[in-house]
Amino acid sequence: MKQITTNTDLTSLNQKQLEAVMSEEKRLLVLAGAGSGKTKTLIQKLEYLIKDKKVKTSEILAITFTKNATNEMIDRLIMAADFSGDYEALFKTKRKVDQITQDRYTYLKKYKWVKNVSISTFHSLCYKIMKDWGTKGTLNNFNDNSFRLILDSKSADEDLNSLTAKETRGDVLGRILIECCEDKNFLIDFKKYLLDYLVDRIDFTPSKKGKDYPTNYTSLNGTKVRSKSEQYIADWLYRHNIKFIYEPIVNIKKFDFKPDFFIPEANVYLEHISNLSAPMAAKEKELLEGGKVLVKTYESQTKDTAFFNLILEKSIKGRLPLDYKYDSSLNYEEEFKYYHKEVNDFRKQVLTTMDMIKVENFDLSSVANKGKKSAHERVRKFYEFAEILIEKYNEYCVNKSYQDFNDLILGTIDLLKKNNTLLDTIRKRFKYVLVDEFQDVNSLQVDLLTLLLKEDTQLFCVGDDWQSIYGFRGSNVDYIVNFEQHYPNSNIIKLDVNYRSTPNIVGASNELIKHNKFRVDKHIEAFKEGNSAIHVFEGETEEQNIDYAIVQVKKLIDQGFNKEDILFLYRRSNMYKAYFEAFKKSGLFVSSKTIHSSKGLESKAVFIIGLTDGKGGFPDVWLSDIIFQTIKETKHDLLLEEERRLFYVALTRAKDHLFLMTQKDNPSRFINEIPRKYKREPKSVDSEVFKIYQCDCGNTVNETDNYCSKCGSKLSKEKVTLDQKLLSASNLGKIKGKSYNEVIAKMTSKKYILDKYTITAEGEKIGIKYNEGKNGDKWIVYPESLAELL
Ligand SMILES: Nc1ncnc2c1ncn2[C@@H]1O[C@H](COP(=O)(O)OP(=O)(O)OP(=O)(O)O)[C@@H](O)[C@H]1O
Numbered sequence: 005m006k007q008i009t010t011n012t013d014l015t016s017l018n019q020k021q022l023e024a025v026m027s028e029e030k031r032l033l034v035l036a037g038a039g040s041g042k043t044k045t046l047i048q049k050l051e052y053l054i055k056d057k058k059v060k061t062s063e064i065l066a067i068t069f070t071k072n073a074t075n076e077m078i079d080r081l082i083m084a085a086d087f088s089g090d091y092e093a094l095f096k097t098k099r100k101v102d103q104i105t106q107d108r109y110t111y112l113k114k115y116k117w118v119k120n121v122s123i124s125t126f127h128s129l130c131y132k133i134m135k136d137w138g139t140k141g142t143l144n145n146f147n148d149n150s151f152r153l154i155l156d157s158k159s160a161d162e163d164l165n166s167l168t169a170k171e172t173r174g175d176v177l178g179r180i181l182i183e184c185c186e187d188k189n190f191l192i193d194f195k196k197y198l199l200d201y202l203v204d205r206i207d208f209t210p211s212k213k214g215k216d217y218p219t220n221y222t223s224l225n226g227t228k229v230r231s232k233s234e235q236y237i238a239d240w241l242y243r244h245n246i247k248f249i250y251e252p253i254v255n256i257k258k259f260d261f262k263p264d265f266f267i268p269e270a271n272v273y274l275e276h277i278s279n280l281s282a283p284m285a286a287k288e289k290e291l292l293e294g295g296k297v298l299v300k301t302y303e304s305q306t307k308d309t310a311f312f313n314l315i316l317e318k319s320i321k322g323r324l325p326l327d328y329k330y331d332s333s334l335n336y337e338e339e340f341k342y343y344h345k346e347v348n349d350f351r352k353q354v355l356t357t358m359d360m361i362k363v364e365n366f367d368l369s370s371v372a373n374k375g376k377k378s379a380h381e382r383v384r385k386f387y388e389f390a391e392i393l394i395e396k397y398n399e400y401c402v403n404k405s406y407q408d409f410n411d412l413i414l415g416t417i418d419l420l421k422k423n424n425t426l427l428d429t430i431r432k433r434f435k436y437v438l439v440d441e442f443q444d445v446n447s448l449q450v451d452l453l454t455l456l457l458k459e460d461t462q463l464f465c466v467g468d469d470w471q472s473i474y475g476f477r478g479s480n481v482d483y484i485v486n487f488e489q490h491y492p493n494s495n496i497i498k499l500d501v502n503y504r505s506t507p508n509i510v511g512a513s514n515e516l517i518k519h520n521k522f523r524v525d526k527h528i529e530a531f532k533e534g535n536s537a538i539h540v541f542e543g544e545t546e547e548q549n550i551d552y553a554i555v556q557v558k559k560l561i562d563q564g565f566n567k568e569d570i571l572f573l574y575r576r577s578n579m580y581k582a583y584f585e586a587f588k589k590s591g592l593f594v595s596s597k598t599i600h601s602s603k604g605l606e607s608k609a610v611f612i613i614g615l616t617d618g619k620g621g622f623p624d625v626w627l628s629d630i631i632f633q634t635i636k637e638t639k640h641d642l643l644l645e646e647e648r649r650l651f652y653v654a655l656t657r658a659k660d661h662l663f664l665m666t667q668k669d670n671p672s673r674f675i676n677e678i679p680r681k682y683k684r685e686p687k688s689v690d691s692e693v694f695k696i697y698q699c700d701c702g703n704t705v706n707e708t709d710n711y712c713s714k715c716g717s718k719l720s721k722e723k724v725t726l727d728q729k730l731l732s733a734s735n736l737g738k739i740k741g742k743s744y745n746e747v748i749a750k751m752t753s754k755k756y757i758l759d760k761y762t763i764t765a766e767g768e769k770i771g772i773k774y775n776e777g778k779n780g781d782k783w784i785v786y787p788e789s790l791a792e793l794l
Contacts, residue, residue: 014048021045024497025052030459031494033442033487034466037528038513038656039504039606042466046440047080049464050121053436061120065434065456068125069441073604077123077440078108085115122434126449127409130416131167134407137419137426154406156355169406176406177351180396185336192243194389195224195339201382202346226342233276233306234264240316241267245332246324256294261287263298270323271297278303297323353631354390358397360635362410363446363478368394375634386631413448420455431458441603442467442487446478450490463491469524470517473600473650475642476628485524502656503531504606508538509662512682513655519677520645536660537684540675542668549665550586553611556663557592560609571607572596573654575622579614599654610658612651613665615672622672623647648674 014022021041024034025048036042050066053059068074083092091111099107112119124132131153138149153168154176185191199222200206206221220228223238227250234250241248247269251262254273265274273291275284277300284300291298299319305312321328340347361371368391375387401407407415420427437456439445442465445453457463465487472481488494502510510530517523539556543549553572560570572594574580580596587594595607615622625643627633651674655662664675664683675683701715711718 014052017041017045017048018499018501020497020499020501021048024464024499025049027464027495027497028462029495030461031463031491032465033484033491033494033496034464034499035484035487035496035524035526036466036468036499037502037526038468038471038652039502039510040468040499040528041501041503042468042499043076043440043604045499046438046464046466047077047084049438050077050081051084054117054121059436061117062122063433063435064121064438065129065436066121066123066438067129067440067453068123069444071125071128073440074123074125074128075108076604078112078118081118081121081123082108082111082115085118086111126452127412130412130452133416133426133430134412134419137423138415148405151405151407153412154401154408169404173355173408174348174351176400177354177393177397178347180393180400181347181351182336184392184396185334185339188334191334191336191339192224193385196239197382197385197389198340198343198346198350199224201385202349203343231276231278231280233278233301233303236306236312237265237274237276237301237316240313241265241320244321244330246270246320246330254291256290256296258290259286261290263287263291267320267323269325269328270320272299272320272323273297274299274301274320276301276303353386353629354393356632357390357635358394359408359410360478360632361394362414363448364636365414365448365451366635368398371635375631378630378634380630383630383634387634410448413452417448417452417455420452427455430456431461434461436462436464439463439465440467443469443472443481443484444474444479445483446480450483470520470526470649471603471653471656473603473646473653475638475646481522485522498526500526500528501531502528504659505530505656506532506534506536506660508536508682509655509658512538512662512678513652515679515682516648516655516674516677517652520648522642522645534660538678538682539661539663540666540671540683541663542666542671544668546582546667549613549667550583553583553613553663553665554586554590554592556611557587557594560661561592565608567593567595569608570594570611571602571605571609571657572611572613573599573602573657574612574614575599575624575650576614576620583613599650602657603653606657606659608659609661609663610654611663611665612654615664615666615675616670617672618670621670622651623674648677 014025017025018041021044024032024045034042034045036045046066050064053064054061066077068077079091079095086092091107094107122129134151135149138151154171154173155168156173158168181194185194203222204220220230221232221235223229223235224242225238227238229235229238229250238248238250246267249266249268251264252266253260253262254266255261263273263275266272267274273296275281275287275298277284288298301312301315301319305315321330357371360366361368372387372391375390376384378384378387401411420430434456437453439453444467453463465484467484469481469484472479472484475481483490487496505513507530510528514528541549541552543552557570572580572583574596575598577598584596597605599612618624623644625640625647627640627643628638632638666672666675701712701717
């Protein structure tokens with residue numbers, strides 16, 4: 005084999021990183037804090053194995069979680085191979101995605117050995133195994149190799165799109181639902197479920213009759229009625245194809261009134277009487293005098309459904325023509341035309357249920373049976389429908405030979421278990437298995453991984469339990485926290501130097517994460533020096549926060565920061581909407597991302613917005629719906645810990661500057677969990693007064709100065725008056741190289757707010773003005789802040 009050379013420089017590693025790279029341990033976890041060089045160590049390990057240990061490239065399997073991570077790894081290997089530095093130089097130029105892919109392809113042809121290393125996501129690994137080893141062309145077989153992928157939408161992974169079914173999982177499930185609704189009973193039952201639980205959401209309403217008690221219920225034909233019993237009557241009529249008018253206005257002789265129902269074809273009025281009903285006597289008399297038939301039903305009768313049905317049969321059916329057609333065909337389109345959103349939500353719930361069952365490797369019928377025994381009617385009903393739909397869905401996918409992402413892993417596990425030759429071949433081939441982001445693995449992935457290992461396979465995992473943020477998708481932080489239990493005779497190396505962030509950012513994130521119970525203890529130290537504090541800004545309104553952000557962003561841009569250097573992060577996309585509009589208006593360009601998608605990134609300045617407490621803020625702990633709790637229970641405490649890890653990820657993306665944006669009187673608990681010493685918080689105006697002293701020559705001097713630095717004259721403390729403490733508009737202009745008029749125009753063009761005070765300009769005076777009572781107005785300036793605004 006041709007000698008592979010790379011420009012790997014092991015001397016750039018610290019002691020622990022080096023130890024990890026050179027380790028011969030069969031089961032090793034490199035457990036690290038943010039910015040401590042996990043990715044760097046993993047890549048160096050790859051290079052070390054190939055270049056120094058002369059391991060055959062085909063014997064290495066490196067597993068990542070995303071296509072981006074795979075590409076990053078490939079790019080770093082190409083850079084290591086490319087001594088000319090040309091490939092690295094390309095990254096400094098602006099390129100379109102297509103161009104990046106093309107360049108990668110060109111260089112992979114040049115450095116073929118990089119291509120020989122199996123670097124793939126779990127999914128693409130399984131895809132390949134299934135395609136290469138699945139049973140050839142045997143439809144209806146779980147291990148069929150002529151399958152196509154079925155996804156929720158177009159894949160972000162271009163390579164996968166050509167291999168993907170045209171229809172999405174949602175399309176298929178939707179069609180199966182329509183087919184099931186050809187059975188009228190199914191349709192009516194399903195519509196009732198949808199109206200009760202996704203439209204009226206009756207189970208989310210307090211059971212006690214109070215002001216929150218629902219004022220109406222949607223009946224099967226869409227009429228809103230006032231009570232559950234009225235809904236029952238309306239539904240009974242609908243099911244029997246009997247038309248009705250709800251609360252028709254009747255005027256027979258003396259007054260207008262509204263009986264509950266009128267059934268024209270039976271020429272009957274129906275009044276349902278409960279203890280909430282208004283007195284009936286006068287209305288009844290009117291109807292009688294008008295020769296109308298009135299049927300009365302009573303709340304007490306509804307307790308026994310069969311009995312109540314009988315009453316309705318007798319009093320209504322008996323008055324309809326003998327040949328009345330009680331049966332009618334119902335059309336899905338017509339029945340659900342106003343409820344597309346709810347049908348869509350239901351479909352998503354079924355797909356999530358399906359995924360959760362697969363990820364946990366559970367059996368559909370056991371989960372469905374558990375669900376059907378739930379104390380909640382909504383859950384019982386959901387699983388009745390879900391079981392039928394999922395069974396039919398699975399049947400359809402097997403017939404069509406469709407596999408979703410979880411099927412790929414399940415299918416591969418199944419295939420490896422059945423096919424000993426294959427298992428043996430793969431185990432013998434991959435002598436080194438490297439896994440990135442190990443904190444994100446789920447049970448299925450661990451099962452697969454375990455299958456791939458022989459006793460003497462080297463398993464090298466890197467991860468950070470503090471950054472595990474995909475619990476909601478089924479990943480289980482336990483595999484990294486209790487690595488030694490899952491992999492007996494394993495070793496752990498902790499990387500504890502953060503090369504990315506300033507000491508305040510590292511200190512703050514260390515302190516924050518200590519509030520989590522479920523974690524491995526690590527103490528991460530900052531490599532960098534510097535004492536820039538974390539800025540906490542508490543505006544009274546979102547507008548104030550945006551104004552502040554604009555000022556700070558402009559300041560950073562003045563310092564030479566570009567788009568990539570400034571990153572706005574948020575828990576949910578809608579938090580950024582108003583910022584986006586304001587930046588667009590001001591012609592400012594910054595990067596922005598949800599925190600989940602910022603994993604692995606870094607930026608010189610990071611702004612975390614939307615840090616308010618409570619619903620819609622951050623943390624925002626949502627216990628999963630009881631439907632999903634049936635499959636996997638989630639607990640409030642653990643969800644809060646995951647939110648905190650998400651905040652940890654956000655904090656640790658920042659290299660030098662970190663801004664936390666919240667709202668006055670409603671800060672996120674996470675901000676309070678960061679000790680004060682790391683933060684620069686706006687304090688009250690009085691405690692923060694930054695006094696400005698002026699020499700007679702106009703030069704600004706410090707309080708402790710005895711002599712003026714400009715004219716050299718001795719400064720007399722007694723001369724300092726309130727007015728003299730003020731930095732005049734002219735002087736402020738001089739400092740910033742602006743004219744008096746420019747300063748005043750700028751300050752008065754917009755109301756800048758500092759803390760809760762408005763900065764105003766009046767003549768030469770500029771700053772914060774507040775009323776001192778009989779001594780007149782008092783002015784205070786924050787020179788630093790004012791200068792920032794200019
Ligand atoms: N030994 C080292 N000496 C100097 N710089 C280092 C060293 N190790 C890592 N770095 C630098 O630290 C930064 C973070 O490294 P890397 O991205 O590999 O960390 P990470 O642990 O994967 O981060 P995270 O998990 O937070 O995304 C990079 O800029 C990297 O070049």
